[in-house]
Amino acid sequence: MASEKLDNWLDRHSARLFLLPTVLLILSFSLFPLVISAWLSLSRFKLVAGGYDISYIGWLNYKKLFTGSQQFHFLGTFAPISLVGWLIIALTAAILFWGIYTFLISRNITVIGVIGRLIAFPVLGWLGWLVASTTGEGGRLGSLSTTLYYVFAGVTLQFLMGTLLAWLCAQNIRGRAFFRLVFFVPLMVTPVGIAYMFRMLADMSVGPFSPIWKLFGLGEFSWAADPWSARMVVIIGDSWQWIPFIFIVMLAAFESQSRDEIEAAELDGASGWQIFKDITWPSVVPVAATVVLIRIIEAFKIVDLPNVLTNGGPGIATESLTLHSFIEWRALNLGGSSSVAYLLLVVSTIICVSYFQLVVLPMRRARE
Amino acid sequence: MSWFESQKLGEMAPGTKVIIYSLLWFWAFVVVFPLYWVVITSFKLPVHVSDGPDFLPFIDYQPSLHAWKYIFIDLGSDTFRPYLNSVIIASISTVFAMIFGSMAAYALARLHFQPRLISIVLFLIALGLAAYAAISFGVDWRLALALGIAVFFFLVRALQRVPSPRLGNGDILFWVISQRILPPIVAALPIYIMFQQLHILDTHFAIILTYITVNLPIVVWLMYDFFVSIPRDIEESAGLDGASKIRIFFEMALPLAKPGLAATSLLVLILSWNEYLLALFLSTAKAQTIPLLVAAQNATRGPQWWYMSVLIIIMIVPVVLLTILLQRLISKGLLLGAVKG
Numbered sequence: 001m002a003s004e005k006l007d008n009w010l011d012r013h014s015a016r017l018f019l020l021p022t023v024l025l026i027l028s029f030s031l032f033p034l035v036i037s038a039w040l041s042l043s044r045f046k047l048v049a050g051g052y053d054i055s056y057i058g059w060l061n062y063k064k065l066f067t068g069s070q071q072f073h074f075l076g077t078f079a080p081i082s083l084v085g086w087l088i089i090a091l092t093a094a095i096l097f098w099g100i101y102t103f104l105i106s107r108n109i110t111v112i113g114v115i116g117r118l119i120a121f122p123v124l125g126w127l128g129w130l131v132a133s134t135t136g137e138g139g140r141l142g143s144l145s146t147t148l149y150y151v152f153a154g155v156t157l158q159f160l161m162g163t164l165l166a167w168l169c170a171q172n173i174r175g176r177a178f179f180r181l182v183f184f185v186p187l188m189v190t191p192v193g194i195a196y197m198f199r200m201l202a203d204m205s206v207g208p209f210s211p212i213w214k215l216f217g218l219g220e221f222s223w224a225a226d227p228w229s230a231r232m233v234v235i236i237g238d239s240w241q242w243i244p245f246i247f248i249v250m251l252a253a254f255e256s257q258s259r260d261e262i263e264a265a266e267l268d269g270a271s272g273w274q275i276f277k278d279i280t281w282p283s284v285v286p287v288a289a290t291v292v293l294i295r296i297i298e299a300f301k302i303v304d305l306p307n308v309l310t311n312g313g314p315g316i317a318t319e320s321l322t323l324h325s326f327i328e329w330r331a332l333n334l335g336g337s338s339s340v341a342y343l344l345l346v347v348s349t350i351i352c353v354s355y356f357q358l359v360v361l362p363m364r365r366a367r368e
Numbered sequence: 369m370s371w372f373e374s375q376k377l378g379e380m381a382p383g384t385k386v387i388i389y390s391l392l393w394f395w396a397f398v399v400v401f402p403l404y405w406v407v408i409t410s411f412k413l414p415v416h417v418s419d420g421p422d423f424l425p426f427i428d429y430q431p432s433l434h435a436w437k438y439i440f441i442d443l444g445s446d447t448f449r450p451y452l453n454s455v456i457i458a459s460i461s462t463v464f465a466m467i468f469g470s471m472a473a474y475a476l477a478r479l480h481f482q483p484r485l486i487s488i489v490l491f492l493i494a495l496g497l498a499a500y501a502a503i504s505f506g507v508d509w510r511l512a513l514a515l516g517i518a519v520f521f522f523l524v525r526a527l528q529r530v531p532s533p534r535l536g537n538g539d540i541l542f543w544v545i546s547q548r549i550l551p552p553i554v555a556a557l558p559i560y561i562m563f564q565q566l567h568i569l570d571t572h573f574a575i576i577l578t579y580i581t582v583n584l585p586i587v588v589w590l591m592y593d594f595f596v597s598i599p600r601d602i603e604e605s606a607g608l609d610g611a612s613k614i615r616i617f618f619e620m621a622l623p624l625a626k627p628g629l630a631a632t633s634l635l636v637l638i639l640s641w642n643e644y645l646l647a648l649f650l651s652t653a654k655a656q657t658i659p660l661l662v663a664a665q666n667a668t669r670g671p672q673w674w675y676m677s678v679l680i681i682i683m684i685v686p687v688v689l690l691t692i693l694l695q696r697l698i699s700k701g702l703l704l705g706a707v708k709g
Contacts, residue, residue: 010612014613018471018474021468025581032495032558034555035496036557165391168388168391173389182399183399187638188684189680190641190680191642192663193659193662193679197680201402205420206417211421240402272384297549303644303645308663338554338557341551342554345554348549
């Protein structure tokens with residue numbers, strides 16, 4: 001009888017029991033650390049005889065990053081805004097105005113929506129200004145701008161290449177299974193391994209492409225000593241790994257659309273470009289928006305590649321926020337480390353949520 | 369007749385064909401060449417590397433097994449221990465992430481939840497009070513946790529009649545998935561301190577627990593989409609026949625979701641196998657995983673490409689083999705959810 005009672009009890013509470021392990025794990029290893037981290041970022045960590053001492057110091061860690069001695073590291077060194085800078089500012093402004101415009105005409109204005117936009121839009125504008133004003137001549141990118149470059153340049157490149165490859169593979173070609181398998185492989189290589197691989201490949205004097213560099217008289221050039229070329233190598237390595245992810249998802253999207261519509265359009269004499277623009281693209285746009293969201297979320301966490309590939313150098317030129325935070329931790333500056341990590345959380349959350357609200361949701365609604 | 373006009377309906381024009389195939393082969397080269405370079409470097413002597421690029425084994429240089437010997441025989445257990453650690457940690461954490469994650473995903477897809485908002489707020493308050501007591505007044509954390517939970521249950525009973533908005537399945541699902549945005553570095557520090565207090569730093573158990581949590585959001589997300597796409601009829605009729613929900617889950621829903629399980633677990637396995645940052649925080653020697661060993665090759669003597677290449681190869685081979693084996697399932701199953709948008 002006892003076991004029957006137990007069975008009944010289990011069955012009545014099965015819903016909660018199913019959910020319990022997940023909720024407990026996330027609470028203890030995700031939410032609880034989040035709270036501790038917030039508290040750490042407001043305090044100073046000191047090693048004292050026989051242990052350590054943590055004392056509350058308010059916003060000092062954040063102040064240091066924004067206006068104090070660590071400003072050059074987090075925000076960067078400011079310089080007059082160059083042409084590229086103005087382009088970035090124009091792009092940011094265009095996105096923000098478009099966001100405000102679509103919100104105002106959406107007839108779906110809620111209190112939370114207004115508050116969210118009042119928080120997110122100034123931050124987005126400020127980030128655009130920050131990247132613009134550290135990019136110019138004489139300026140240096142801090143870890144925040146560097147991370148934003150990794151995210152936007154990297155994800156754009158990966159999305160374009162991944163989608164192009166997926167579209168090519170979705171055509172009526174031979175050996176599709178072969179290409180699919182080969183293109184998928186980089187996703188499985190550990191980022192640490194990729195970092196070393198690209199260091200080998202990018203070696204200007206003994207790497208496989210060194211004959212080509214020598215031909216162009218670049219044999220003595222060291223990409224690791226120049227900030228922009230070092231960043232580019234990081235982005236190339238990251239793209240080599242993640243293009244397959246976009247590829248595989250977009251390929252599934254291209255393959256899942258019906259052939260009838262396309263064949264009918266072909267019969268009507270539509271060109272390949274017209275078919276792509278009017279039939280194929282609209283049907284895969286929601287998937288594209290989602291896969292870019294996933295990539296943006298993951299791209300903010302980049303650390304292994306710059307750490308192993310360039311060690312954050314030259315100077316701090318390739319340091320991402322996670323790497324910045326890790327370096328502070330290694331120097332036993334726990335407060336500084338958590339404040340950098342927290343700012344990363346804030347920036348990535350605002351950008352991901354804004355992207356979701358401005359791009360993913362409208363596209364899903366448009367399809368329905 | 370032009371190069372870019374197709375001769376037959378449904379067939380590509382010859383010009384287009386040339387462009388498409390050359391692009392595809394170009395990218396195949398971009399993917400394969402770095403891997404090829406790693407493989408041939410692993411058979412090179414140091415002198416072959418420093419003398420400049422040698423492309424073809426047996427023609428440009430005489431391959432040698434010295435690096436393989438060094439990694440497998442001279443280093444011996446220093447290679448195998450991290451390797452075994454990685455195998456243990458990746459496989460166990462994948463299994464548990466899959467079990468817990470699909471249970472949660474199934475519950476969210478099929479059963480109804482209506483937690484009261486006020487209970488959640490109370491729970492967080494009780495937890496916060498417990499943490500505050502433990503940190504500021506030095507109360508033993510076990511005692512503080514027990515008291516916090518007791519206070520929570522008491523308050524929930526006491527405020528049972530107070531009206532409160534309820535959350536739905538969608539809210540819980542969103543909450544779980546949104547955990548993926550959390551950068552691991554934010555959680556890594558406190559987890560490090562927490563495990564240090566519990567004296568389980570540098571153990572398999574600590575890393576496994578962390579990996580399970582990190583991967584749960586992905587599992588819940590992908591498996592949720594699979595369970596939603598399975599028709600309900602069979603489960604409903606089994607429920608009418610008196611089968612318990614737990615039996616329905618294990619004996620009917622899970623087998624039906626097999627392609628999803630295979631694809632998702634492969635993804636999670638790859639993620640845990642390659643994970644670097646958290647392992648860096650949580651292990652020092654005993655529980656060191658293979659990505660750390662690879663990263664540590666950047667020794668003071670300068671990078672030793674031949675040893676690194678061997679390590680990279682032995683890291684990639686198992687996952688690649690597994691993927692080839694599961695390829696059919698993956699193309700069917702992977703990211704079905706993302707495809708549906």
